[in-house]
């Protein structure tokens with residue numbers, strides 16, 4: 001007798017749709033703030049002429065315009081010094097109409113990135129990179145959280161995927177993705193394991209994951225045999241592949257990929273191989289998954305920063321008047 005095996009296809013976690021939902025909520029919040037005479041403002045500093053950074057910054061500024069957020073782009077040359085950058089940041093810290101300050105990374109090697117990120121007022125730190133915000137996140141206090149990990153949590157929550165009590169494994173321990181993602185999953189009561197390049201027997205850990213977050217930066221690194229069937233796979237990786245054989249290996253019989261690759265000479269892939277998605281319960285595609293959320297979360301952080309800072313300003317003004 002042949003045994004019937006029931007197969008269920010994996011759910012695609014659509015980052016583009018979730019981002020649209022968040023942006024609509026932000027636009028509604030902006031409209032409410034405007035009724036109180038507040039126009040939230042975001043300043044973006046883009047140093048030099050790194051093509052990828054220019055594209056990212058342009059889409060951030062464009063999204064601000066779409067949602068009714070005031071934005072300003074500062075474009076100092078690559079020759080700017082750390083001291084000059086510190087002056088720019090200090091000016092933005094002092095300006096009342098600026099609620100969020102974003103320094104587009106990477107900065108030129110001669111600029112002290114760490115010093116600059118620490119110079120941004122924690123109240124205006126919409127990237128969530130300031131140690132004060134990292135500390136607040138760690139101690140479970142309200143904080144401006146880094147956008148990409150915040151987007152991961154939104155995807156899980158809005159897709160009805162339970163986090164509490166689940167085994168969450170994060171591969172990658174960077175300050176901007178891996179560590180804060182682990183912290184946010186822990187705050188949401190997952191049992192969290194963080195893996196990295198020195199982890200011995202990585203598959204032993206990834207196979208235990210109910211929720212697996214891959215933030216490594218290596219195309220298709222997590223293979224199907226490293227994944228527990230039915231797990232939720234969150235693929236943060238954004239890798240540009242230019243090797244045709246590698247594209248064919250990762251995406252056999254994917255006509256759309258092949259067509260796009262033939263046209264552009266490259267294709268963007270995540271850190272998880274597509275064969276692993278096929279056995280998962282749910283997964284974020286690349287592109288169209290986690291990456292789609294990052295700007296939406298930046299907009300949400302800008303509103304959060306505007307509300308918190310302006311409420312604090314109003315409170316201290318009324319204390320002074322009293």
Ligand code: NDP
Pocket residue numbers: 148171172173174175176177178195196197198199202215216217218236237238239290291292294
């Ligand atoms: P980093 O290079 O800062 O960190 C990569 C992490 O992966 C490190 O912790 C490293 O370990 C770990 N790692 C590297 N090789 C291995 C290995 N063989 N086994 C296990 N762990 C390994 O990258 P980011 O965190 O900045 O970014 C990760 C990916 O996410 C990239 O593809 C990036 O483009 C993408 N990204 C996407 C964003 C989005 O909006 N969707 C935003 C930011 C990043 P160790 O610490 O030991 O070196």
